Amino acid sequence: DTAVSQTPKYxxxxxxxxxxxxxEQNLGHDTMYWYKQDSKKxxxxxxxxxxxxxxxxxxxxxxxxxxxxxxxxxxxxINSLELGDSAVYFCASSQVTGSQETQYFGPGTRLLVx
Amino acid sequence: xxxxxxxxxxxxxxxxxxxxxxxxTDSSSTYLxxxxxxxxxxxxxxTYIFSNMDMKQDQRLTVLLNKKDKHLSxxxxxxxxxxxxxxxxxxxxxxxRRALTFGSGTRLQVQP
Numbered sequence: 719d720t721a722v723s724q725t726p727k728y729x730x731x732x733x734x735x736x737x738x739x740x741x742e743q744n745l746g747h748d749t750m751y752w753y754k755q756d757s758k759k760x761x762x763x764x765x766x767x768x769x770x771x772x773x774x775x776x777x778x779x780x781x782x783x784x785x786x787x788x789x790x791x792x793x794x795x796i797n798s799l800e801l802g803d804s805a806v807y808f809c810a811s812s813q814v815t816g817s818q819e820t821q822y823f824g825p826g827t828r829l830l831v832x
Numbered sequence: 833x834x835x836x837x838x839x840x841x842x843x844x845x846x847x848x849x850x851x852x853x854x855x856x857t858d859s860s861s862t863y864l865x866x867x868x869x870x871x872x873x874x875x876x877x878x879t880y881i882f883s884n885m886d887m888k889q890d891q892r893l894t895v896l897l898n899k900k901d902k903h904l905s906x907x908x909x910x911x912x913x914x915x916x917x918x919x920x921x922x923x924x925x926x927x928x929r930r931a932l933t934f935g936s937g938t939r940l941q942v943q944p
Contacts, residue, residue: 751931759869760936761875761934762934763931766931774930818882821865821877823875823877
């Protein structure tokens with residue numbers, strides 16, 4: 719199936735732990751994103767990579783570190799997890815053609831920090 | 833999503849039309865999108881419209897854009913119970929690779 723996939727789908731962990739979320743797309747896109755959706759369903763951009771290069775880095779605690787080993791993968795590592803990090807994290811990918819860009823989202827990773 | 837606003841909730845009866853509204857503030861918006869999120873699921877792209885268009889129709893979906901008033905709407909004809917979900921309006925500002933700015937989402941409830 720051609721898609722944006724994320725692992726794990728659910729992640730429950732203790733405060734203070736370090737965890738990683740992985741994202742892969744097989745759509746051949748050159749740009750990938752991480753968004754955070756809070757408990758009120760508000761979605762906000764965190765990071766974006768284009769061809770393994772960081773192009774968007776919003777005001778996010780430096781405990782969050784994205785890594786793109788190749789243009790099909792964008793992983794998110796979170797150090798010293800806090801209660802407020804509990805959210806759904808969505809990965810997305812896109813390809814820009816002229817001025818047109820459509821972003822396709824993964825299924826989300828539901829993170830619960832206890 | 834303070835720059836993209838949507839009403840929080842809409843309830844309709846099965847078979848009726850649903851109209852979900854969205855307002856945005858940035859005049860540099862180039863594309864506007866509608867995404868659907870079912871409970872526990874990811875975001876599904878429904879449709880999008882380029883800012884120089886005023887209408888786009890795709891089967892049961894009709895998107896209307898009033899660029900002067902910065903108002904976007906999504907009309908779902910013959911709404912079904914399977915349309916119950918949260919609908920997000922999103923805008924892309926400028927050209928090139930840009931993150932989307934999302935509204936807060938409108939929860940659509942379809943009653944049988």
